[in-house]
Amino acid sequence: MAEHDDLAMNRRGFIQAGAVAGSTALALGSNATAADEAAQKTITVPTRVLGRTGVKVSILNQGTWKAESLNRILRFAYANGIRYFDTAKSYGSEPGIAEWFEAMPEVRKSIFLVTKDAPRTPKDMIARLDERLAKLKTDYVDLFFIHGIGAGYPEDSLDWPKSKEMKETIEAIKKSGKAKFVGFSCHDAKRAEYLEAAAEGKLFDALMIQNTAWLDKNTRLNKAIDKCYEAGIGLISMKQIAGPTPKDFLDQVPNHAPELIAKGLTPYGALLHTIWSDERFSSVCVSMRNTDQITDNTRAAKMFQPLKAAELESMRKAFLASRPSLCADCDGRCSDAAGTKAQLGDITRYLTYYERHGFRGEAKKQFAALPPEARNWEGADLEAARDACPSKLDFAALLARADEHLS
Numbered sequence: 001m002a003e004h005d006d007l008a009m010n011r012r013g014f015i016q017a018g019a020v021a022g023s024t025a026l027a028l029g030s031n032a033t034a035a036d037e038a039a040q041k042t043i044t045v046p047t048r049v050l051g052r053t054g055v056k057v058s059i060l061n062q063g064t065w066k067a068e069s070l071n072r073i074l075r076f077a078y079a080n081g082i083r084y085f086d087t088a089k090s091y092g093s094e095p096g097i098a099e100w101f102e103a104m105p106e107v108r109k110s111i112f113l114v115t116k117d118a119p120r121t122p123k124d125m126i127a128r129l130d131e132r133l134a135k136l137k138t139d140y141v142d143l144f145f146i147h148g149i150g151a152g153y154p155e156d157s158l159d160w161p162k163s164k165e166m167k168e169t170i171e172a173i174k175k176s177g178k179a180k181f182v183g184f185s186c187h188d189a190k191r192a193e194y195l196e197a198a199a200e201g202k203l204f205d206a207l208m209i210q211n212t213a214w215l216d217k218n219t220r221l222n223k224a225i226d227k228c229y230e231a232g233i234g235l236i237s238m239k240q241i242a243g244p245t246p247k248d249f250l251d252q253v254p255n256h257a258p259e260l261i262a263k264g265l266t267p268y269g270a271l272l273h274t275i276w277s278d279e280r281f282s283s284v285c286v287s288m289r290n291t292d293q294i295t296d297n298t299r300a301a302k303m304f305q306p307l308k309a310a311e312l313e314s315m316r317k318a319f320l321a322s323r324p325s326l327c328a329d330c331d332g333r334c335s336d337a338a339g340t341k342a343q344l345g346d347i348t349r350y351l352t353y354y355e356r357h358g359f360r361g362e363a364k365k366q367f368a369a370l371p372p373e374a375r376n377w378e379g380a381d382l383e384a385a386r387d388a389c390p391s392k393l394d395f396a397a398l399l400a401r402a403d404e405h406l407s
């Protein structure tokens with residue numbers, strides 16, 4: 001518990017100091033003493049090796065976005081021991097990160113910096129990376145991602161992870177020194193297929209994927225994650241509560257997993273412990289929006305011990321009690337159990353996009369793109385579908401709403 005008390009003192013001290021550059025807690029310069037280094041070790045978030053890159057990264061990484069508070073958030077995250085920062089062209093946070101580097105040049109080399117862009121071809125990644133470096137005002141990033149590969153990308157993007165053009169592009173990028181590692185982020189419905197291609201191609205170093213902590217072991221997606229892990233591809237978790245709304249889920253945690261709250265974790269900290277208990281993931285990306293969230297989550301990281309089976313089960317119960325609506329991508333067993341050709345998982349996914357993610361137009365478009373028999377659930381045994389689904393989706397309620405909103 002001493003570390004937690006230290007962290008609390010660091011937080012108070014940091015606020016009083018007003019995030020002043022030059023604090024020894026913020027970064028170690030070339031004149032760092034042994035005492036400084038020892039202090040640094042005690043405040044740094046634990047690390048895990050990112051696949052075959054061999055690089056140790058913070059198990060918690062700071063997702064960034066364009067905001068007035070960005071400079072304060074970056075410094076506070078750093079002061080609390082995070083050494084992995086995630087940005088992207090579309091987040092608008094690269095100029096803010098560049099300002100941080102200008103004010104504190106020593107930071108750049110002590111962090112793992114990731115950015116992303118959306119190339120139209122593998123070769124296009126080279127020009128896109130140059131643009132990102134110009135915005136970040138740095139001459140390299142540690143990891144460059146194709147951002148959100150999937151729908152919206154060229155049809156042949158499923159072949160990119162194995163293509164000759166991608167192999168040559170990655171070699172050129174690494175030779176230039178502009179990115180040490182290359183990969184993609186993905187929250188697409190076809191992410192199992194993208195992961196399988198990545199595991200087969202062995203070209204990418206790391207992948208960041210929408211992750212469901214309670215993924216059924218026998219699903220295609222879970223097996224694809226296994227294949228990537230076995231191939232030495234580093235894995236980073238993101239969008240870990242994309243199914244229910246965060247509040248729906250977090251409200252259930254104290255009811256179903258009081259033993260984790262009693263340890264001093266927040267509900268979100270308990271979720272982080274659940275994800276970190278899956279050794280396949282090296283880091284979790286979280287867009288921490290304020291200093292309290294950073295304090296709570298870095299504290300959770302520093303006290304992490306793998307959860308016991310009973311604790312994981314308590315968290316699964318909290319998840320189920322939050323009435324998830326998002327298909328967690330298994331093998332379509334709900335449709336088989338219901339005796340229908342309707343793609344029940346896809347329909348509920350589009351409903352979640354519509355109701356919870358705010359992508360109303362896109363949800364209707366994707367629903368309309370399904371063949372008629374994939375949309376027609378008439379006569380389906382919805383109770384049997386619910387029983388078969390690992391997330392226990394309430395199809396009777398969800399499909400009625402899907403008809404109302406998506407048709």
Ligand code: SF4
Nearest residue numbers: 327328330334345389
């Ligand atoms: S909705 Fe269907 S496909 Fe999706 S997780 Fe549940 S059973 Fe699997």
